[in-house]
Amino acid sequence: MSRHLFYGCLLSEIKVPMQSGMAIKLTDVSKRFGAVRANDKVSLSVEAGTIHGIVGENGAGKSTLMSILYGFYQYDSGTTEVFGKDHYFNNSREALAAGIGMVHQHFMLVDPFTVLENVMLGNEGGKLLKEGREQARTELTRLADEYGLSVDVNARVSSLSVGHQQRVEILKALYRGAKILILDEPTGVLTPQETTELFRILNALKDQGVTIILITHKLQEIMAITDNVSVMRAGKMVAHRKTSETSKEDIAELMVGRKVLLQVDKDESVTGKPLISVKNLTVKDAQGIERVKNVSFDVKAGEVVGIAGVSGNGQSELLEALSGITKIDEGSIEINGSLLTRKQPISPSKMRDIGLAHVPEDRHRMGMVNSFAAYESSALGYHNDEAYNGRFLMSRQKVKEYCGKLMDAFDVRPRDPNLKSANFSGGNQQKLILAREIERNPDILLVGQPTRGVDIGAIEFIHKRIIEMRDAGKAVLLVSVELEEIISVSDRVLVMCDGYISGEVSAAEADEKTLGLMMTNTDAAANLEEVVS
Amino acid sequence: MSQGSHEMPFWMDAILLPFLNIVTAFAATAVIFLAIGVDPVEATQILLFGAFGYEEGIGYTLFFTTNFIFTGLAVAVAFHAGLFNIGGEGQAYIGGLGAGMLCLFLGQWLPGLLVIPLAIVAAALFGAAWAYIPAYLQAYRGSHIVITTIMFNFLASSLMVYLMVDVLKEDGQQSPQSAEFAESSWLYSMHDFLAIFGVEIEASPLNLSIFLALLAAVFVWIFIWHTRWGYEIRTIGSNATAGVYAGIKPARVIVLSMCISGALAGMVGVNEVMGVHHRLMLDFHVGYGFAGIAVALMGRNHPVGIILAALLFGVLYQGGAELAFEMSNINRDIVVVMQGLVILFSGALEFMYRPWLMRMYLAISGRGDKQEVAA
Secondary structure (H helix, E strand, O other): OOHHHHHHHHHHHHHOOOOOOEEEEEEEEEEEEOOEEEEEEEEEEEEOOOEEEEEEOOOOOHHHHHHHHOOOOOOOEEEEEEOOEEEOOOOHHHHHHOOEEEEOOOOOOOOOOEHHHHHHOOOOOOOOHHHHHHHHHHHHHHHHHHHOOOOOOOOEHHHOOHHHHHHHHHHHHHHOOOOEEEEEOOOOOOOHHHHHHHHHHHHHHHHOOOEEEEEOOOHHHHHHHOOEEEEEEOOEEEEEEEHHHOOHHHHHHHHHOOOOOOOOOOOOOOOOOEEEEEEEEEEEOOOOOEEEEEEEEEEEOOOEEEEEOOOOOOHHHHHHHHOOOOOOOEEEEEEOOEEEOOOOOOOHHHHHHOOEEEEOOOHHHHHOOOOOEHHHHOOOOOOOOOOOEOOOOEOHHHHHHHHHHHHHHOOOOOOOOOOEHHHOOHHHHHHHHHHHHHOOOOOEEEEEOOOOOOOHHHHHHHHHHHHHHHHOOOEEEEEOOOHHHHHHHOOEEEEEEOOEEEEEEEOOOOOHHHHHHHHHOHHHHHHHHHHHO | OOHHHOOOOHHHHHHHHHHHHHHHHHHHHHHHHHHOOOOHHHHHHHHHHHHHOOHHHHHHHHHHHHHHHHHHHHHHHHHHOOOOOOOHHHHHHHHHHHHHHHHHHHOOOOOHHHHHHHHHHHHHHHHHHHHHHHHHHHHHHOOOHHHHHHHHHHHHHHHHHHHHHHHOOOOOOOOOOOOOOOHHHOOOEHHHHHHHOOOOOOOOOOEOHHHHHHHHHHHHHHHHHHOHHHHHHHHHHHOHHHHHHOOOOHHHHHHHHHHHHHHHHHHHHHHHHHHHHOOOOOOOOOOHHHHHHHHHHHOOOOHHHHHHHHHHHHHHHHHHHHHHHHOOOOOHHHHHHHHHHHHHHHHHOOOOOHHHHHHHHHHHHOHHHHOOOOO
8 A cells, every 4th residue: 555545544534523532641741851851740631522722831841742742752751642542652753653743833844835745745655746746636625625724735835824834734734644733832923813714724623523732822712712721830730621611810820820910000101202203114124125114103202102913014124123223225213312214324232322222022033142141141232331341351240240130120030140041941031131121221112022932920020011111201112923912011002014004003992803903904004005195 | 941951060061071082083093003003002102202202392292282273263263253264274374474574574674573573463464364355255245254265275375386486486596485584583492592591402393482372372262251342253153143133243243353363373374484484485384274173173162272172283293293204004194094083073073972971960960850840
């Protein structure tokens, strides 16, 4: 039997609704990396034909557990049963053969290939592509129809939207005979509408008997779609709940181990004069493609302006233009009285001098240097400060002392300036960067994705500090893909779509639905531009 | 889950690991020696005696070490900026040209106290200038520095042949070399220098350049780790995006670090041209630039490590030469194989023992049980 037919057989099994029972049963699975116990006697039962959510803070061990299930890592002790049979996966091929498929957070697709070629990859079914191609095409069309996963099989992956690329990933797993699908943070890159669409697909899959494991840190998604939920904390499984019998607050408390305030407390803002004033700003990337298109807005002293949008719609470029990192092409930016234009750029270090601080979106790529000790990262951007430098020499002692102060002020743990930056948890790295930028008392704060990959406890703290900045009369521009964060922290919300500002609402009027519509509404953006010009 | 974030104690990483690598390289060499019918124990004795057994041998060893310190530091400085400077050969060559021309033309007019510092500066400037062009091309035109520095080695080579044959050749001579410099521009050799203080040692090429090399090592240490320019270099080298965010201009860092790198490599010219040959000639630099890459790798790009690694290479050069001279069935090529094995095990396979050592360390220290899960 050729490999291709073999997978075909597996596929035909999917159609038969699963007899109830356990799809996956893990008992006392432990895995350690060196000194770290990533998973400590974790037990998990996933009922066949259900959607099972797994939540936990960063570093709680969710990803490790899923990597074990998918055969990426091998566990040290414990047992795994898949559909009642004992298994020990040495690699992901064996996991696939047992019916487990995975959709990664970062897609594993070959961009220049078509959908069909991507799905066939690894299952070409013969020496010549031709042999397997037609068969694969038929099979793929059938699968797509059956689950409502409509995708143009001949389209290049690079031309597809993120939502459709994700469908290709799901199809790929199904094509290989997956009866259990693991999705790792699937909605991080999707718009609210795409998320709704994904959930429809997941429900359709569930109706056909597919078992789905959903890893996420978004509690409302857990509430919306899962049947059961398991909570992990510090490498241990701390609770299993039926979703219908629990609440967001309950799960949040289980994740963090203490009560958590999900809403941000704040008073009405008192605004002053504009500190950021952007007029008809256009920014092109290195390829000459316009990323920010004719954008105008103000941020006044004493307010938080949030920029919502699906990531990749010009927010990053806007932040980089505002902080002086990239050159602008048209329009002007006025920062605290200094004018920036195409012919008159202001360097990032000059920006700092005129009172602008910037917490970048991606802390590993931009906000710090992973291989540096914490104290060295704490001087990034301020390394020319007179306080650190003599005529020739830079005093490590002084940098360390100042770093210690920052760590005290923002409760960075462990409080060790000599520890390598990479060895802090995401939340503590972010707190150190925020401390570096906020403690010098800037007039303007740009913050990108302040809570990405940060655990719930630290989120609360970070939001509080941003509000404090506002209350102290500073101008804050907040860019985030988390709508909940935008709505709860900002006073005013701008929505970016395809480089345009496609809408503006006050935070009081903003809800996820209206923002979601604006985030996808390119027409509105174009219209808005016409009105402006 | 940051899997790779566990760290070994410093002594394991910086001492035990390189030591194991060298032992492995020597073990492999021993196997080869046995295969060609050489007694490894006897070979080792000859090698060590050749390197350390008598004053002249020690002199040669330290003389080679001096060159390796310069080129090792050169590679390390560029490496801290994330650049792979393969052009040490050419920069050393042209550095020698700078020093040589200055001595040649000014040596007879000026006193030594003036000529020698000037010639050292000239060596640095010429080496830096030779590195500046690839650096500029990388910084402002995006040409890859590995490719351009390799090409500049060839250019240096051709240029020197032309100059030595057609321009700087001593009149009435057949061999492509310049006239001898005036004696005032000769760098004191160590035996002459020590003789001033009444200490008699055997003559060897070892000269005062070794102090210059040690000073250069101190300079690099201070510059890279204790100045804001070094901070900028390391930032760009580790994460250029973060550097731009911090307001550092990568192009300037590339040019600065490459010029310093070229200047350090150019110092080889001081050691060779001013310290030993006292005239300009062809190929005085051969091999040191490339070996500098291995020295820097082995020395973990740290001046202390580089001095130790340079010493090891000095021993291999001098002891190896002795070995080829003493034993009939060992020729120069076997010595090159030996050096190659050291480079292979301490350079390319640097981390071969690391996972194993890590496990041993964790098992022995038993820290795993105490430490809580870290994110």
